[in-house]
Amino acid sequence: MYFGAEAYRKWADDIESGRFEDENLPLWENYGVYVCNLATNGGEPTYIFRKLADINPKYAELANIGEKIQKLLPAESPTGGRSLLWIQLDELDGGMDIGKVKMTMRNKENRSKVAAALRDYAERLDQAVDIMLEMNSANKTSMVGSHEVEAISVSAEKDSIHETNIFLWDTKGNDVIGTTALPMYGAFTSEEKLRLFGDVSGKKALEIGCGTGRSLQYIGERMASELWGLDISEKQIEKASQHLAAYGLSAKFVCSPMEENCGIPEDYFDVVYSVYGVGWTTDLDGTFRRVASYLKKDGIFIFSWSHPIHKCVASENDMLVFKKCYFDESWYSLSLDGGVLTLSDRKLSTYVNALARAGFVIEQMVEESDVQPDDNSDYAQKAKILPVTFVIKARKI
């Protein structure tokens, strides 16, 4: 079964191989119906998209998309009529006049011309699909860690989100998402400067989403009395354990989604922290309530994540362009180095309110980046004028 551009290519291959030489023309008519349905309507996207844009300004961008598509797939009129392909096929005697088609199919050179027209149209269809996909991803721009990537919307099924994400963490680890281990809280934001942890010696510490173990190492080297790491990925835990061992350190590891009851002791920890970890949760309220339960009274919770404003603004032709609605917390997927991650961008108020509901008081919040003045990379330029990472230090009351 072939569809879209692939159907045109298959038709072209059949023509060239001589499939229609022996008057196998009922099949030709089937192909023709397909062309009628799909290609003859080539001009209509402009009309439909323009109409949508007229009805609701929200769809204004669609009018441009329709025009771009019509340039690729021109037709006799903006509301339809014969498509470019249809006109070409008629001119090449490869249309719906079966008498002419018979003659054309018996001449190798002529049928190759018909096949070439079909392949050209298939190419144009592919480009039109790319334009529409681009439009979809342009609605969202997303950066995890330190780079911008394209995104597509997905439905938020907790189990499938975990499944997709575990696969990425298992196979790719942290390398695909940039700076996410202490002393860095994210790009350009360092504990060395912020000193949010204070003295951790003799303290019991738990990291949510402990990943590579590098943040655990940082806290362990500062003489914490107990190190615990929670992570959804067995592979990450394996790596973290090996990493700590290489530094003469060890931790208790728990492999579980942070959203679930996983046997971590309650009223036990002095500090729970998460560096680009908690944002992966599918249940922010539930996760913060669990974090609160692990902490002793007055225990500290420190976490960092991509700043939601950073997720809305993308660099484009040396300009920063607001690309996504700040209030949009829907789930989406990113392709990263051959893998896929699924996440949602939450507003700052969503984090703040969830902390309050879980029984925390915020002691400090950091939005500024520490960018070297001579760093002229796009990302640094952006970080100089808007927050790219946020860090919150909260206390359990």
Ligand SMILES: C[S@@+](CC[C@H](N)C(=O)[O-])C[C@H]1O[C@@H](n2cnc3c(N)ncnc32)[C@H](O)[C@@H]1O
């Ligand atoms: C960016 S990494 C954290 C890196 C870590 N700070 C370090 O020092 O390497 C995020 C980690 O969160 C884990 N994770 C993602 N979703 C999770 C979930 N729902 N529950 C627990 N861990 C999760 C991933 O497996 C990954 O190891």
